[in-house]
Amino acid sequence: MKNLLVALDLTQEEIEIFKSIPDVALTVKKQSEVTADDVKDKHIIVGNINPNLLESAANLEFLQLNSAGYDNYIKKISDKTVLCSSVGAFSPAVSEHMLAMTFSLIRHFHMYRDKQNNKDWSDLGKIISVENSTITVLGLGDIGKSYAKKVKAIGASCVIGVKRNISEKPEYIDELYTLDDFEKAVKKADIVVNVLPSTPQTVNLFDKIHFDMMKNGAYFINVGRGDAVDENALVQAVKDGKLSGAALDVTRHEPLDKNSPIWSEPRILLTPHVAGWFFLQETKNRIVKISSDNVRAFVTGQSMRNVVEH
Incomplete structure (x- = not known):
């Protein structure tokens, strides 16, 4: 069983998508509310949490970002941690x-x-x-x-x-x-x-x-x-x-x-960095799909999308 934290503001329907993934114990929190205690026992994290919190994520095996960029996270995770971006969502x-x-x-x-x-x-x-x-x-x-x-x-x-x-x-x-x-x-x-x-x-x-x-x-x-x-x-x-x-x-x-x-x-x-983010619903739909598909692939040993070499 993998402990999964999804740090996104999800609807109940979107939560059910992550709940349907086998062999994961799901926690959902808004990104702004995630604390060091929330990440310390997590094997999988979805979302762009504060990069400094990753110092407390000693058990982290897989980090799925909700952004196309990843430069703020490369130095914060172990080289053994799988890192994926959300290229294709934006x-x-x-x-x-x-x-x-x-x-x-x-x-x-x-x-x-x-x-x-x-x-x-x-x-x-x-x-x-x-x-x-x-x-x-x-x-x-x-x-x-x-x-x-x-x-x-x-x-x-x-x-x-x-x-x-x-x-x-x-x-x-x-x-x-x-x-x-x-x-x-x-x-x-x-x-x-x-x-x-x-x-x-x-x-x-x-x-x-x-x-x-x-x-x-x-x-x-x-x-x-x-x-x-x-x-x-x-x-x-x-x-x-x-x-x-x-x-x-x-x-x-x-x-x-x-x-x-x-x-x-x-x-x-x-414009104040608003070209992307979740202002278009289709963007969020794509991020949820990329993220949930990748989590499912990770826990079942299948190939994953947008893996970042680091």
Whole structure:
């Protein structure tokens, strides 16, 4: 019998899904309410509990995260503990958020909202179109692929993908590069979108040097990790007109510091890390399925989904 803690806010129907798994003793708690006492005897934990609590989880054999990212947990668990992510749960929500940001930026919707609030009936001039544009997507995981498919279907003339390792090129990607050739991919793009996870190679990937090499008037979107961007360099690139605008769903420090110049730059569209999470019910449905399937596979010795090598 394995002691299982599911640290998610579940409905009774969702609880029954986990109860149906054989040979587990189930405990369900909200993530924010989990304590060190709750984890000390658990063999399996589902959910992104406070990483520091894992120091008390001496019996932990399997950790299933409800996020696609896992960098905050790698150093907190034994190398013998199985770690799985929830890659595949977030692509509908996050890719549509990225698409909404794309159109908001190039159509100036966020700035027109400012004008509406000020009863200002004036235009903001020229725009660009997704159709016939070049869009570079950094990170071709589930989310990046979903966004790339969408903009290609809308009519982008060239969709460039950047990933850590070159593999077979999907049909909706026109050009494919590794991070080593990152500069080639961003120089020609009208819109650059970052969906990369945080690694030593991606910290400050977008700095003054790389913003300067982007096409004059290009747009930048970041839904990956906040530490990929030198935020002062980004603000300056927008203020100087090097970039026509930017959209951020993630920042280096969250919540964003009240004194950050990002708040007051009208051509930067900011959302408070809400592209994913559970705001879309389908996201939660997918997380429950991935998690319950993996727990069932773990206790019955079957193959598991989204295993993270660590």
